[in-house]
Amino acid sequence: MGETSGKPAHLSSSVPDPWSVPMLPKPRRPHPKVVVKADLLPAVSVLSTAGLLGFPLAWLWSRLAPPQRMRVINAEGGLAPLELESWHRFDDLAIYGFLALAAGLLIGVVTWLLRERRGPVVLIAATGGATLAGWLGTTMGVSFANGRYEIGAAPAVGDVILKAPQIESTWIMLAAPLMTTLAYTLLTAWNGREDLGRRLG
Structure with missing residues (x-):
């Protein structure tokens, strides 16, 4: 009753099996530093x-953004937009x-392709x-648009003129950096490597 496989019970746990393969501890790789x-x-x-x-962003917007058709309503240059x-x-x-x-998406993806420089600094x-x-x-987009729709002579009352497109909210300038950060962060999460694949080969 006190023996297991022909060995005393008090020796079965301390004597290693001669047919067992010793398990070597896995070497720990140092975490890559920033x-x-x-x-x-x-x-x-x-x-x-x-x-x-x-x-190019400013120039392209100045060519794509539609102007407003405005009617001159008084001699002081007052303007009123046409319907719609x-x-x-x-x-x-x-x-x-x-x-x-x-x-922003283009900046984020192209920056990610700089494999040897991936990280928080870039x-x-x-x-x-x-x-x-x-x-x-x-800033430059509004300037380009104003130059494109510049009025040469003073309009008369009742004339219809084209008013240059405007960007009425400065918060829109944050769209590009937000998309850059989002694209780069998603690519980082998708990569899953500790060094983000900086080491080639």
């Missing part, structure tokens, strides 16, 4: 390049929002560049 110094110069390049995207023309105020804002979201730079692009887009 690289800051080596990523600073590439981060500056990402920020400036992404910010320059604001110029005031809806273009929303159209102008919505068109810019979609373009800014596309620009993400912050990409978000800052998208913010700069959003600011340039809202």
Whole structure:
């Protein structure tokens, strides 16, 4: 009763089985650290390049956004929109929002493709560049539109003129950086590696 497989009970737990394979402990890999110094110069390049995207964003919006047809109602230059023309105020804002979201998505995906520089430093730079692009887009876009629909001579009372499209909410400039951060974060979660795949090969 006190023996198991021909061995005393008090020895069965202490004597190793000669046919057992010893289990070696798995080596622990050190967790990759956040690289800051080596990523600073590439981060500056990402920020400036992404910010320059604001110029084509502004030009494209000034060509796509519809103007408002306005009627001159008095000699002082008072204007009144024609029927349904005031809806273009929303159209102008919505068109810019979609373009800014596309620009932010482009910045986030292209930045992620810089495999050797993946990490929070480049993400912050990409978000800052998208913010700069959003600011340039809202500022330069209105300037481009005003130049395109500039009125050469003073209109008479009753004339119908084209009023340049406007961006009436400054909050829309945050669309690009928000989309950049979202795209980069989703790609990071999808990757699932501790070093985000920075080590090639």
